[in-house]
Amino acid sequence: MNKSEFLKLLYSKLAGLEDSEIKKSLNYYSEMIDDRVEDGELEEEAVASLGDIDEIVDDIQSQSPPAKQIKGKRKIGNKIFVIILIILGSPIWLSILLALFAVVIAIYATVASIIIALFSVVVAFLLGGAVAVIGSPIIMYSNIYTGIFIIGAGLILFGLGVFSAYGTVILTKLIFKFNCFLGRKFKRAFFKKKSVVKI
Amino acid sequence: MDAQLKHGLLEVCVLTALYKEDSYGYRIIKDTSPFIKISESTLYPILRRLESGNYLSVYSVEHNGRLRKYYKITDLGKKKIEEFLDGWDEVMNIHNYIVTETRRNENE
Known part of the structure; x- marks a missing residue:
């Protein structure tokens, strides 16, 4: 018997107990099998070493009271009610969900464009500075003062570029x-809500 | 060992396995295995009973893409171990009584 067969069998044998009780037991044995497999046992071996399934069922039932009939019925009624509500409410919650989704995407797009803009500024500073410094000798031929001015401006630009590159990288990392x-x-919020029973 | 005596010892053993650090089901079984044999199906009701008696608390930790339940001993659980140790003198007295009585009977 492998893990999923075992858990299915256990599930069927625990019928009549409270849902939460069944879920807890299945989680427990699922975890035990996983831990044994992680420890080097084969899945079938791990299941076999848990012992006789009827003994397991007895041990679980001795600890937990059976579900009350009325409670069970009400629970099923509740479930149907919730399903109907979900279906009827879909025009509302679906559009809200889509809107939320769109907002999230918009926020991400905005942040991404800010990052891109910042990087473009950095590249412009660096490129502009570099071109000015490299190109200034040509200008120096025609006018030495303008050439020197261009070198200075280029260096300032390049320096600004280095500074802003540093800041931009840090900011991006932070984001x-x-x-x-x-x-x-x-x-985590999602995981907590979802009970993990792997069958 | 006598089943009834073992039953009482198991709870204290499980709590002892949690005394130094929090642990999970499979590790509790492994840690206590040199001293007392606990099967998965025995451990389950013990853990449930200790939890409902507030001797330990339970929390989940993500491990390899699944959730693993960790058990943490409470102050009440530590007290239970203390009480067990305190009560051991009494057990030893009973043990002595049994030994002396049965040996005397054998000698007679």
Whole structure:
């Protein structure tokens, strides 16, 4: 028997217990099998070493009271109600969701364009400075003072470019870090809500 | 070992496995295996009972793309270990009593 077969069998044998109780048990045994496999056992071996499934079921049932009939019915009713609500509400929540999505994309696009603009400025500074410095001897032929002025201006431009490159890189890194942080927060919130039962 | 005696010891053993640092199910079984044999199916109700009695708390940690439940001993759990150790003198007295009584009977 492999892991998913085992968990399915366990699930069917636990019928009648509270949903949360079943979920907890399945999570527990799923984790145990995963840990044994991670420790070098084959999946089938790991399942076999858990012992007799009926004993496992007995141990679980001895600890947890069976679900109350009325509660179960109400739960199913609730579920249907929620599904109907979701379907009926779709024109509202779907458009809200899309709008939210669009806002998120707009924010990202804005941030991206700011970063691109900053980098363009840096490149312009550096290129302009470099061209001015390199090209100034040609101007010096016609007018020495203008040439010297152009060298100075080029150097200043280039210096500005280096400074702003430094700042831009730091800012970009910060933005990326913040983005990763947001992503992790989001993922964690998402993971918590989702109970992980791998069948 | 007698099943009933083992049952009481198991809870304290599991709490002891958590005493130094938080741990997860499979590691609890491995850490205690040199001393006492706990199977997965025995551990599960013990953990549930200890959790509902507030002797330990549970939290999840992401590990290799799945969630692993970690157990943390509470102050109440540490107290339970203390009580077990304090009560051991009593157990030793009983042990002595059993030893002396049965040996005396054998000698008679």
